[in-house]
Amino acid sequence: MTPQSDGAARATPARRPTIKDIARRAGVSESAVSFALNGRPGVSQGTRDRIHRVAEDLGWQPNSAARALSGERSGCVGLVLARPAHTLGVESFFLQLVSGVQEVLAARKVALLFQVVEDIEAECAVYKRWWAEKRVDGVLVVDPRSDDPRPELLDSLGLTSVMIGAPAEGERQVSTVWADDSAAMASVLAHLYELGHRHVVHVAGLPGLAHTERRINSLRTQAGRLGLTAIRSVPTDYSDAEGAEATRRVLDSDAPPTAIVYDNDVMAVAGVAVAAERGIKVPGELSIVAWDDSALCRVTHPRLTALVRDTSGFGRLAAEELLARLDGGPVRSLQAELPHLEPRESTGPPSSGR
């Protein structure tokens, strides 16, 4: 193969410097370099400084593979998203979460391994493989479920992990970062109650997810407390299609609600579209609340009242807890800041006619 015809040929790139190079230039042994660069005792301050200077000069960075092989850290944490491909990408939640996670990880030079899979079985398989390959030091786990198999698996593998979204069940060595969905639901209902709504429907997300269950339960409890009569939750898969479908069914029922709470922004927007389609005035004849704020909620007409969460802050919190755990910290359960309701134009008093 001639150099000029080989598509993959290129000028030899600069060689990566190693601690051996540093040792030679600084006139010390490789071990001294390792000690100095890792801040361990065994080298004088003078030598230490000299080694640091040389390393800087050479632009040395530790070879992550070598470090992972000898030390026990790979400098990498993982995040798996189990979602069928077609439901991906509409919600802003994940990218925001990830951007928060990154902020914290990047500061500590920890990389994030990301994988999208079809279902939870595939997700578990990924954890097993990552563990066997020693690819990650720990993982962030999203979408906790009621009766979730993952904590047990992660525990048995000894993979340090942080669950994002629901408090831990049982005695697992899994930290948790969660938001108080119950209190949030209570604040949404309080808002609607004050406006005069007595008949509210909750278009919920996937039934298996822990936070869905918590929201549904909270809805029941609050309804009892406030003395609301007709309330119920309708499960969906979070897609715009099912959100619209659920809205149609609910509006077609004998006693349609005066307000609907949607478990994500996409479904809420779909709900607005269905109302528009039928000539139902929002908020005059129907009030709408979206769980999770995003640009979406601001581009509809009317703009949507939404439950605002600091999603990227949530990500930061989770990443910090994971790093703390990797540093030997205890298993903890951390609660994120309580979401607050941002009233906009999609909620108002119900029309007296109904």
Place this chain on the structure above:
Amino acid sequence: MTPQSDGAARATPARRPTIKDIARRAGVSESAVSFALNGRPGVSQGTRDRIHRVAEDLGWQPNSAARALSGERSGCVGLVLARPAHTLGVESFFLQLVSGVQEVLAARKVALLFQVVEDIEAECAVYKRWWAEKRVDGVLVVDPRSDDPRPELLDSLGLTSVMIGAPAEGERQVSTVWADDSAAMASVLAHLYELGHRHVVHVAGLPGLAHTERRINSLRTQAGRLGLTAIRSVPTDYSDAEGAEATRRVLDSDAPPTAIVYDNDVMAVAGVAVAAERGIKVPGELSIVAWDDSALCRVTHPRLTALVRDTSGFGRLAAEELLARLDGGPVRSLQAELPHLEPRESTGPPSSGR
């Protein structure tokens, strides 16, 4: 620290099996195991089969660090997203792209390292660090710009890479996967022209991006060819806010257009909201086209005519090209399937009054 009080303590997890374990169980040397498991010659079929069985039994997986250290592959590719945190997460483009990328990578057991940074300088720093740490074998690069510094950097580092979105400039060793934005813009304009529109505005994306420039140029060319009179492009940052703002300015001008083409779905939806706000009928008084389809385009009222691209297919194509390059394939420039227009309810003939 006593075991029972140590939060991080846990039952010793199963030890990872190594090729040494396999060698012992199979009664051969470690090298024989390595040969057998990597499909190299030097072992008889019988021994090969036996080794494979033992490896299977033990649930062996290659330690990625060890492999990266001895072989030259890390089994990992990278993707950096340079976006200010607040503009993240609204577009469906990236998650869809990533999900396509994953499909291909997962099949080959290649991991994806993902990073979100603020700007292109930080992006370049990440490439340098990844290279120095030998963390990735190659990278996928998104959001190509006119006058992009990244191909040169990647080339000098010798980091195998695939640009997603624009054909390569110059003589860089960088493959490209791109869509024909010019032809796509032409098809959008043809559609509007046939409906009778002669005055079209293009609410474009970020001015520095290569595909933005291509779309703008194509708009000019086509306008000349079709004999459209008043046409122009307005740059934005892709956000709903700027999309709405641009729409207001355009509608307030002396000669408002009869149709607007938006460079992404979010801005198009924002445009619909502005029209609704002002009581302008869509498509009666204003036709709207969104570049990129998503759930968003289907939940508005009316539903939006959109330019549909197979985004996850795009991701698959890019990932395949990257793997091919890593296997020694030549630098190529691949064109993705031409986007097609999906006419929905937001486009129609212009009102004669205008």
Place this chain on the structure above:
DNA sequence: CGAGGCTACTAATGCGGTTTAGCTCATGTC
């Protein structure tokens, strides 16, 4: 029948770090 060649395997080395054991020399102690 011995040289040469092939097959099937083993031993040894290296990748780039970390870590343990050991070594040298100056210092303090009684």
Place this chain on the structure above:
DNA sequence: GACATGAGCTAAACCGCATTAGTAGCCTCG
């Protein structure tokens, strides 16, 4: 002045795999 001590450094082993350089045994052939 003999001896323990500790600071400051080096040599060597090791992590788990890939790879190169053998080596032993068998077959072929002049």
